[in-house]
Amino acid sequence: MGASDQWLLRDKNLDLPSILVNNGYDVWLGNFRGNLYSKNHTHLNISDPEYWKFSIDEWAYYDVPAMMDYVCNNTEYDKMYIVTYSLSSAILFATASARPEYNDKIIVSYHMAPFLAFTKIQSLLLRIGIQFGEFYLAISRSTKNHELFPRNQWSMNSISLFCNKKSIFLKACVTLLSEFFGFDTSGNSTKDLDFKLTYSRAGVSLNSIDHLLQMIKAKKFQHYDLGHNKNLEKYGQTKPPEYDLRKVTSPVVLYHSKNDRVVDSGTIHKLISVLPKVYRSIIIPNDKFGHIDYAFNLNAKTFVFDSVINIARQFRIAPSRSQYGYYYYY
Numbered sequence: 001m002g003a004s005d006q007w008l009l010r011d012k013n014l015d016l017p018s019i020l021v022n023n024g025y026d027v028w029l030g031n032f033r034g035n036l037y038s039k040n041h042t043h044l045n046i047s048d049p050e051y052w053k054f055s056i057d058e059w060a061y062y063d064v065p066a067m068m069d070y071v072c073n074n075t076e077y078d079k080m081y082i083v084t085y086s087l088s089s090a091i092l093f094a095t096a097s098a099r100p101e102y103n104d105k106i107i108v109s110y111h112m113a114p115f116l117a118f119t120k121i122q123s124l125l126l127r128i129g130i131q132f133g134e135f136y137l138a139i140s141r142s143t144k145n146h147e148l149f150p151r152n153q154w155s156m157n158s159i160s161l162f163c164n165k166k167s168i169f170l171k172a173c174v175t176l177l178s179e180f181f182g183f184d185t186s187g188n189s190t191k192d193l194d195f196k197l198t199y200s201r202a203g204v205s206l207n208s209i210d211h212l213l214q215m216i217k218a219k220k221f222q223h224y225d226l227g228h229n230k231n232l233e234k235y236g237q238t239k240p241p242e243y244d245l246r247k248v249t250s251p252v253v254l255y256h257s258k259n260d261r262v263v264d265s266g267t268i269h270k271l272i273s274v275l276p277k278v279y280r281s282i283i284i285p286n287d288k289f290g291h292i293d294y295a296f297n298l299n300a301k302t303f304v305f306d307s308v309i310n311i312a313r314q315f316r317i318a319p320s321r322s323q324y325g326y327y328y329y330y
Contacts, residue, residue, distance in 0.1 A: 003202035004029035035202040052146035055211040055224040060094035082109040089114030096248040106250035117215030123261035150203040163194040182259040182290020187297040245274045257284035262291040
């Protein structure tokens with residue numbers, strides 16, 4: 001839902017991309033098709049409904065491999081470290097499952113608060129919101145609104161109205177963040193909260209949200225359900241096939257926090273039991289650290305990012321062409 005710029009909102013010594021650069025890594029910031037920074041097309045315009053006919057499947061099968069290939073083709077790197085967050089973790093897992101040859105290009109992947117369909121969402125407010133998701137999609141379809149959650153002037157003004165440091169609604173804004181996602185107030189400044197929240201959305205296709213809601217409802221990590229007849233035509237079966245996590249053969253590092261209201265510990269336990277190469281599973285040593293804190297918290301360097309560097313050093317081996325780099329996408 002967001003874009004890569006949400007990882008550049010803290011001090012240069014606190015944001016992971018800057019930390020990686022300062023430690024000598026080549027950093028690439030990626031953006032998924034349809035967001036603020038990735039709306040170009042060879043022949044379609046974003047006003048054309050055809051442009052928006054993509055789901056999580058297309059991100060995983062075409063876009064992630066294209067980004068990985070681009071990095072390799074424009075650098076001296078044959079392999080890369082990949083850092084993901086929330087839904088992006090599921091997308092990388094889908095890539096490694098649907099196109100297992102790309103496991104060979106991954107030294108190790110880091111998954112901060114990995115959100116998958118079988119997650120038991122802890123937030124009551126978020127669960128209620130999901131129940132209204134299909135209604136929201138129906139309205140969007142009827143109004144021919146193919147892009148959801150864009151970053152535009154209206155959204156920026158709305159966030160500023162409720163969450164700026166002088167707003168009478170600021171306390172309510174913080175409470176909602178805590179209830180929806182898990183939010184460590186001790187590690188976040190409310191002085192620039194509205195600024196950071198503005199960057200938490202960057203546009204996404206209706207089909208991608210529909211795909212996500214389908215998976216949550218089915219509690220299965222599966223392809224986009226196109227309906228009985230189209231499923232038969234595309235998949236050769238009436239139900240969409242599931243992504244096979246056992247095909248994710250590259251090393252994986254998982255991060256989880258106790259106050260994450262979106263991703264529960266059961267998700268981590270299931271990933272550990274299914275993924276072939278879980279190198280480490282790390283619980284954030286702060287009971288207040290929540291889902292949104294990976295992107296916002298001023299102490300994320302201590303709790304998360306320092307370990308990213310330390311683990312990368314453990315995986316450094318003799319390169320085939322040159323020193324390995326980082327590829328960073330969201």
